[in-house]
Structures are given as structure tokens and as C-alpha cells.
Amino acid sequence: MLEVRNLHARVEGKEILRGIDLIVKAGEVHAIMGPNGSGKSTLAQVLAGRDTYEVTDGEVLYKGEDLLEMAPELRAVEGVFLGFQYPVEIPGLNSLYFLRAAVNAARAHRGEEELDAVDFMALAKERMKAVEMGEDLLRRPVNAGFSGGEKKRAEIFQMTMLEPTLAILDETDSGLDIDALKVVSHGINLFRGPDRAIILVTHYQRLLNYVVPDVVHVIHNGRLVKSGGKELARELEDTGYSWVEDAAGKGTDDTMGQRTGYAADREGGA
Amino acid sequence: MTEASAEQQGYLEDFEKLAARASRNGGAWVGDLRRRAMDRFRSLGFPTTRDEEWKYTSLEGLRRARLRTIDTVTGGARRHDPFDSGDWERYELMFPWTGEGKTGPGVREGRGRGSDAGNANVAEKGSNRVAAGARDGDVFIGRLADAVELRLPWVEAHLGRHADYDGHALRALNTAFVEDGAAVRLGRGVDLDRPVHMVFLADAGQESNRIVHPRTLVVVGAGSRLTLVEAYAGSGGAVGCTNAVTEIVLEDDAELDHYRLVREGGGTFHLGSVQVHQSRNSRYRSHSVITGGAMTRVELNALLDGEGADCLLQGLYVAGGSQHVDSRTAIEHAKPHGTSSELYKGVLNDRARAVFNGKIVVRKEAQKTDARQSNRNLMLSRDAEIDSKPQLEILADDVRCAHGTTIGQLEEDEMFYLRSRGLDAAVARKLLVHGFASEILDGVAIEPLRDGLTNRVLSELRA
Incomplete structure (x- = not known):
């Protein structure tokens, strides 16, 4: 479904991705784990088409097509979904109206009839239940005044409404308490299927207790430095990222600082 | 005399014609006024950009155009709904400043689409309306010319008494040509059962270089409530001018929702002036929306x-192409415990230019005043310009006053978020502009x- 080859990207002259190679097949769940600043969010944004990042080398094929040539909206209607680490608040834009427009854009692209307000509402109500999201959130402007947990649930809810084939979930677990994490994980698990693929971008292993990945990759300094099965995530949980840095031979002061930050985060988040 | x-010559000639024709209508005081x-207009002349108040807005084009005044309200009572707002119950006053004839507008009880002249639900009702529950004579909704001619005492008591023209050439000009327009008056304790919708239609399609001076007088008696929609519309690109003055009087505990909507044709100058006089515990809510016009x-x-007294001013101005739009507000707190809240938002595209000047005066005796003002602008083009100027004159010491201005573009983050959900850039932009404007439109x-x-605003921006 997705083939990333030697992907390089930079922002403001600074190279962030330095040769990513990744193959994701339909039905698979991949986890990409790494410390802050390793490039994992950049990878997610580049795949979704954010133009603040400049792709300098490499290619990305999605269902055999050149993904990098597509505008963000085309990627979306072709089935690529990005769950944002920081979902954007848009005061004044009604959630219902927005989401119906998005769902119907994808339907129109597939040559399907648009959903009218009644059918859309029925579907939305059903899908909201799965993530235990209150209906009142839909009547409010997009993400406006939502708590951190509400925003993440809303992202997963949007995903289940848009029914993408490739979902890239960027730190969907961050900022969630354990109950919310279970709810969000449940939503993701319901979404899993043989025709779909999911890329979980995360700092922590704990999401992977609930959404068990097929493949785990470790990203460091803009490269995937190690890949393995789900047990690799457990290993990271026990040892932190320091061994990765040692193995990569690039344990600079900079990354050491980030590692300290990671350890502190972990205690706060547990 | 200067x-x-x-x-000014054309205006003087037109004035003498009017004076001769209208000399016997409504008592000597109108002629004197x-x-x-x-x-006053003769001695003031048109303002220029050397006047501080007109620094950013030039009337040079208007001066050069040598406009002639259209005699009076003419044409049939053709119905028109400039915002195509469909079905809602209202009392209608139509002022089509176009064509020939002297039939003038009547009041209609309307329900239905505005442009449908043959609508069966519309009935001509004459000019003096009595709303349900009100005593006879408590309610007047009609032509100002009729109110003047009937020598209704509240007309003489208020017309020209509030909209001071001493230092204001355009108000002076309007007052010099005061003849017709709308008059609405509610007596004490009247809660009118539906809004009054007045439409001033300057259809310059056939007649170029015309100026009209519509005048509106609204008196809301003690404890009465009114919703007023005052719409100015035009079509076509011919040069013309609407020079409108609206005087509003709110007696004690009176309440008014005032929608002032402008949608002029492409060649039109729209110069509007609203003067509100608020008595004790009265509430005035203004919703101003400006689109179109040169x-x-x-x-x-x-x-x-x-x-x-409480005053809420909400405004939205939308401009593209080479349009120029200038919003000027002044709220004067003269008595204690008053509250005012103002939010004006602008959306500017292409080479459009906007001016916002918001003045708040708190007089010395107006203690415990709470006044807030905000002006926010969304710039859709690098070539658009805004001059935004808050002006506070606080003479009392125990007051709360706040003001702020923002000027920004569409947020890159917001655009990407919407596009990542499958909405193309044009749709995403439209939704964001709508989101920005909705804070006003939702009011x-x-x-x-x-x-x-809303449709009008979005189509104006081609958003």
C-alpha cells in the first residue's frame, strides 16, 4: 500500500528526514517510535502533504501512485488520513458542517452520492458511540475549546467517518489518561481491517499495549535505525532510546538532552 | 453668504426646485430646517483628505461627478429583497429611487420572496399600521413625507434634532434635501409583532450621475421593542451616490435591534450616517454589514x-477589487452605569482598502462605564490595506475600557487541517472566511x- 524509498525532507534549510525506507502492506499496523526531534512527526506531515517541509530526495508510492505529487486534499480523498498531534481549533466553523463537507468530498471523489444531513447525522451518532464522544461536541466549532482528550477522540471519530485506507496517527496517545487511551485504542482497533493500514507514530510504548502492532520501527536522526516485531516496543520501554543512539553512534549532546526530556515525560505521563 | x-452649483439649483415644490408641505419648520x-452645506463644502476625519477616504470622485438629486421617491412599489432572504414575516417599506411617476411606497405586510411582485400574500395596507395589542395611533410605519404632511408631533420633535449637521457637510446636504424616506414610531410599551424591513433601492442602471438623500426617523417609545432592517441596495456600474441619514431615538427602557445592510452597485458611493440617542436603560443593538459599492x-x-443604557455595535465589512470601505463609530457615554460593546470585523481581498475608526468618549459624569471595542481584519491579499484607529477619550476615573485591533491572514495550520480532510483549497478558504465572518453573521x-x-458575503469574496 505504501512504499517510502530514501525519503529526505528539510524545513528552513535543516534536514530532518535523512533517508527513510518503509514498506507498509494492507492489513498491517506499523508503529514508528522515537524520541523527540527524531523526525517522526515530520514523516507523518510529509506523508499528508504539508508544504512547509521540502522533500529533497526519495519517493513515496501509495497504491502504486506518486504520493508526493498529490495535493493534500487529493491524498485525503484517495484515502490517506493524518490524525494530528495537535488538532487545530477553528472558531466559527461548525464541526458538523465541516465533517459532512469532508465526508462528501471523499464520496464525490469515489463517484458516490453525497450524504444528506439526516443520513450523515445517523452515521455520525453511531460512530461517535465507539469513541464515547458527546454529541454536543459536534454542535460546537471544530475543536474549539475541546480538552486535549476530546481533541484526540474527535480525530479518531473523524477517521472512522472518513474511512481512509491508510491512517497515520501522530502521537494520538499523548495527553490521554488511561481511560481515554483505552477508548481511543478501541476506536482504532475497530477500524483495523484487511484492506486498511495504520501507522502509529508514538513516543511511548503504552498505546501499543492496546493497539498491538505488526511491525515496530525505531526512528532516530531522520532514519529508521531498527525494525522488529511488537517485542521491540517492550524492549524500548525497558531500556529507553539510549541504546539506539549508542548503536547509531551519534549520541551527541543534543540528543542526550532529548533523552533526559523523554525520561521526565515518562514519569509525568505514567 | 460664501x-x-x-x-456645489448643481446642488443649489436642485435645492431651489425642491424648496419651491415642497414649500407648503408639513409646516414652516421643515422649510426652515x-x-x-x-x-451650512454651502459654507462647509465637501470634505477633503485634509480634514482629519476624512484623511483616508477621498470624495474627489464624488465632487468631480457633479451629481444631480433625484426629486423624490419615484416609481412603483416594486418589491425587492437585496439579500434574497426568502420567507420571513415583516412590515415592508420599499423605496425604489428609480424610474418615473410619483406613486411612492406603501407599507406591506410581507411574507415571501422579495423579488416576487405578484405574491398573493402581500397586501397593500396604507401607511399607518396598528400592531396587535397597541392602541390606535401608537404605531406608525410609513413614509417620512406622509408623517411630515400629517404634522405628527413626534416628527417635529425629533427630525433634524439629533443628527447634528453643523460640522458635517454630508449630513447638512441630506438635511437640506429632507423630503422622503422612512418613518417608524412606536408609542409606549409596544412590542411590534414582526420586524420592519425598509429597502432603499438606488437602481442606477439607467440614470447615471444621480444622488439620493434618503432620510429615516425611528422613535421607539418607553419600554417598546422594535427590530428594524434598513437595507440599501443598487445594481449596475453607473456612477451614483446614496447619502443617507438615520436618526434613532430610544426612550427609557426601549429596545432596538437594528440591521443596517449595504449592498450597493459597483459604481456607487454610499455615504451613511446613523445617529442614535439613548435614554435611561435603553438597549441598542446594531448589526452593520457592508458589501459592494465603489x-x-x-x-x-x-x-x-x-x-x-446599553449599546452593542457589531459590524462586518467585506471588500475586494478596488473597493473602499470606511467604518466610523463613536460611542459617547454621557451618564453613569452605561455599557457598550463593539466588534467590527473586516475581510479584504485584492486591492481593497478599508478604514476603521472607533471612538469611545466617556464624559466626566459617566462613572461606572464599561466599554469594550475590538476591530479584527482578515487580509486575503497582500495588496489589500487597512487603517485601523481606536480613539479613547476617558474623562471619568471609575470606568472599565478596553480596545484592541488585529490584522491577520488565513492561518496556514487551519488551511492544512481542512485540506488534509479532503477539502480543496478554495473550499477550505471559503469555510475559514465564513468562520471568521460568522461571529458577526450569527448575531x-x-x-x-x-x-x-452569508451567501452574499461569500459570493462577494468569490470565496
């Missing part, structure tokens, strides 16, 4: 002249009107 300049105002300037002045309580305005 010598009239060449650019006109003449005093004309004398150059629009709307001044809104509220005098909070009674304790506990429009008449739902079909809100929808009509």
Missing part, C-alpha cells in the same frame, strides 16, 4: 444619554436573512 463653488442645512462610508454615533437573529447575508 460664494457657492462650482461643485432645509434652508439652514443648505446654508466607496462606502458608514458613520454610526450613539449617545448614551441616560443611566444604564443576525432573523435566520433567512442571516443565510442571505
